[in-house]
Amino acid sequence: MPDLLSVRNLKIEATSYPPGEPPKTVTLVEGVNFDVQKGKVLGLIGESGAGKSTIGLTALAYGRGGVRITGGEVKLNGEDLLKLGPAGIRKVRGCKVCYVAQSAAAAFNPAHRLGEQVIEASLKHGVMGRAEAEKRALYLFKVLGLPSPETFGQRYPHQVSGGQLQRAMTAMALCPNPELIVFDEPTTALDVTTQIDVLAAIKHAIEETHTAALYITHDLAVVAQITDDILVLRHGKMVEYGSVKQIIEAPTQDYTRALVNVRGTKREEAPDQSDTLLKVDNITAGYSNGFKVLQNVSLHLPKGQTLAVVGESGSGKSTLARVITGLLPPQEGTISFDGTPLPRALKGRTNDQLRRIQMIYQMADTAMNPRQTVRDIIGRPLTFYYGLRGARKTERVKELLEQIEMGGRFADRYPAELSGGQKQRVAIARALAAQPELILCDEPTSALDPLVAEGILKLLLKLQDETHVSYMFITHDIAIVRAIADSVAVMHRGRLVRFGPKSKVLSPPFDDYTDLLLKSVPEMEIGWLEKVLTTRRMESAGN
Amino acid sequence: MRLSTIPISAWVGILGILLAVFCALFAPLIAPYGESQIVGAVWQPMGGDHLLGTDNLGRDLFSRLIFGARTTIFVALAATVLSFSLGMLLSFTAAVTGGFVDQAFSRFNDLMMAIPTLIFALVVLAVLPQQLWILILVMAVLDSTRVYRIGRAVALDVAVMEFVEAARLRGEGTGWIIFREILPNTLSPLLAEFGLRFAFSILFLSTLSFLGLGIQPPAADWGGMVKDNKDGIIFGISAALIPGGAIAGLAICVNLVVDWLMKRTSSLKGGRGDA
Numbered sequence: 060m061p062d063l064l065s066v067r068n069l070k071i072e073a074t075s076y077p078p079g080e081p082p083k084t085v086t087l088v089e090g091v092n093f094d095v096q097k098g099k100v101l102g103l104i105g106e107s108g109a110g111k112s113t114i115g116l117t118a119l120a121y122g123r124g125g126v127r128i129t130g131g132e133v134k135l136n137g138e139d140l141l142k143l144g145p146a147g148i149r150k151v152r153g154c155k156v157c158y159v160a161q162s163a164a165a166a167f168n169p170a171h172r173l174g175e176q177v178i179e180a181s182l183k184h185g186v187m188g189r190a191e192a193e194k195r196a197l198y199l200f201k202v203l204g205l206p207s208p209e210t211f212g213q214r215y216p217h218q219v220s221g222g223q224l225q226r227a228m229t230a231m232a233l234c235p236n237p238e239l240i241v242f243d244e245p246t247t248a249l250d251v252t253t254q255i256d257v258l259a260a261i262k263h264a265i266e267e268t269h270t271a272a273l274y275i276t277h278d279l280a281v282v283a284q285i286t287d288d289i290l291v292l293r294h295g296k297m298v299e300y301g302s303v304k305q306i307i308e309a310p311t312q313d314y315t316r317a318l319v320n321v322r323g324t325k326r327e328e329a330p331d332q333s334d335t336l337l338k339v340d341n342i343t344a345g346y347s348n349g350f351k352v353l354q355n356v357s358l359h360l361p362k363g364q365t366l367a368v369v370g371e372s373g374s375g376k377s378t379l380a381r382v383i384t385g386l387l388p389p390q391e392g393t394i395s396f397d398g399t400p401l402p403r404a405l406k407g408r409t410n411d412q413l414r415r416i417q418m419i420y421q422m423a424d425t426a427m428n429p430r431q432t433v434r435d436i437i438g439r440p441l442t443f444y445y446g447l448r449g450a451r452k453t454e455r456v457k458e459l460l461e462q463i464e465m466g467g468r469f470a471d472r473y474p475a476e477l478s479g480g481q482k483q484r485v486a487i488a489r490a491l492a493a494q495p496e497l498i499l500c501d502e503p504t505s506a507l508d509p510l511v512a513e514g515i516l517k518l519l520l521k522l523q524d525e526t527h528v529s530y531m532f533i534t535h536d537i538a539i540v541r542a543i544a545d546s547v548a549v550m551h552r553g554r555l556v557r558f559g560p561k562s563k564v565l566s567p568p569f570d571d572y573t574d575l576l577l578k579s580v581p582e583m584e585i586g587w588l589e590k591v592l593t594t595r596r597m598e599s600a601g602n
Numbered sequence: 603m604r605l606s607t608i609p610i611s612a613w614v615g616i617l618g619i620l621l622a623v624f625c626a627l628f629a630p631l632i633a634p635y636g637e638s639q640i641v642g643a644v645w646q647p648m649g650g651d652h653l654l655g656t657d658n659l660g661r662d663l664f665s666r667l668i669f670g671a672r673t674t675i676f677v678a679l680a681a682t683v684l685s686f687s688l689g690m691l692l693s694f695t696a697a698v699t700g701g702f703v704d705q706a707f708s709r710f711n712d713l714m715m716a717i718p719t720l721i722f723a724l725v726v727l728a729v730l731p732q733q734l735w736i737l738i739l740v741m742a743v744l745d746s747t748r749v750y751r752i753g754r755a756v757a758l759d760v761a762v763m764e765f766v767e768a769a770r771l772r773g774e775g776t777g778w779i780i781f782r783e784i785l786p787n788t789l790s791p792l793l794a795e796f797g798l799r800f801a802f803s804i805l806f807l808s809t810l811s812f813l814g815l816g817i818q819p820p821a822a823d824w825g826g827m828v829k830d831n832k833d834g835i836i837f838g839i840s841a842a843l844i845p846g847g848a849i850a851g852l853a854i855c856v857n858l859v860v861d862w863l864m865k866r867t868s869s870l871k872g873g874r875g876d877a
Binding site: 493 | 764772
């Protein structure tokens, strides 16, 4: 079968302008080759900065701001896209090759109805008439499983959910009957329970319309469900290229092996001892407009253990952390810490009470003052709580930096001069400097690449062994829960759905929500998506 | 930052400001004649003994211009520094504390801004004794309302960041949060604003002097010199235009520097990203 898209010796460069130095040319992508056959799906996978989006966009002969395609060829049906002029390229984009962006919310014009936007490209390119385009849009809405497909096109982007918007964008890409679609992390920004619906819809639609696709993602488990071949990228170079089966089951490169085994951290559950550190009793909290974010939440956390709080976005997990820290005083209920009740609001608490509960944030970028050096960031709690100054403070900062596996040479850097993983480590060191008994971790790994996140989790576990600190770990990732938790609390719409030791919460019998949540987490297994969908369909048929 | 990355326009501004400051600092040494010394006939043309001619009372215009730089820059600088200290302290306190304090400060500020500045200044200065420190104080208070507005806006953006929340959770006081967490992150836009307000202060002082409520004679200041010599324009004598030109020149120089600072600091990367 002839190749639909064939990329050879691709080279992509960009020019950077460091202040006060002559401009430099940076090579982003080099020596990349791959082919996509008709109706097949190729997955591009790699960590951030691997060049996967940049490569994906070359299928449209497009380079984002300042990026230039300087070498190689990109052949679509034997025609080199890089040699086409602007008019020729325009005939390809949005017609033969379409693009689905990560953030559908940002990609739709909020001032126009969805239906108009979905058929716009088909009309502009003269692929079909209005009546035919509308018919095709309706067909696509049905294939993608959108609710009330007849009237869906009448709605505005803000009137539908994030998952539906992502599917609408897929419909927009499929509408002109393209030969190839580029999916750029279409499910990364969605909740796990929504992600599975969108994945299934995309997969179904691709099969139904026999369209070829490039699927870009950083999650190997997702790509395993939807693609035929996988290309693993790192630093703009090819690491491994093969069929899904080969990559998942018999990876040949170390980097691929690391990616496949990334969820390898496991930890035995500790018995629930009576020595309770944190006890949250019947908490109800909300904002002044009367909306209750948390309702009657009760849970407890023993000393030296980890409690994982799971749930999708909007379930109240982060609000629970804010209530415990005192930033949002609860309307009802009490919180006790180490046997004594905590004052409800931050202002009522003593410095020692504050010291014993520390917090780690999701975005380490915004959690650290960009104008302070690492030394100041870590050193401040030392001065504030322990009155350390001068040489003793320097010594302790160095010690803490060793503890987070970074070393004293980082002390004089600013946060902007650290990588994402290093920033999160410094944030951990800042929390550790206070020598707390409880650290609230608000999704500390969800903004990081899988391998980096793995390192952070290992560090947290190591620190727990060393200092016997307790963690309340907020996450939406069940794999992390399995890896590090002793007890688990499942939250849904502000209520505690399930709470108990990990072994009990994560084994049947399940309540409906926990069941849905657990089944929605992609597993590194070919055919997992079909299996889940079959059980779901059987259940709904049974009802 | 390197010297070679400073654009030519900014160099022109810097040189202009340095020249004015130099004149202000060493006025008695540079000026050929005294500040209020009558050295010749009224409104002598340029050239000869008097580089820029003489004014309406026969004083050397060049000497008065140099002495005038002293008063003009001193008063404008003092008023700007004072208005910034006051405006920033109040606005940051409002942004960090929030609630009632924020509302009270902000609504009072709106009240002050509702009254036209010049009319307010004229009324107040006409009532109060004519002393230099009162003039500076009135200018500072009136200007601080503008500083308050921008200060509160930039501080609010920073006050909701997680590192400020982290500082609150640590138990830090309002002082630490204002001076150590928020101030360093708002310094760039405020610095640019400082330059702008300094230029406005010079103009405002000149306006007041022109109306007779600013610097009192015989002390020289640029606005007052325009007023003294304004009648000469009818007779085709350009003496009033020279101090006027000096005001315009200094204002332009300050703005050139500020433009460059704004360009450097308006980038989201804190001004380190682009040159």
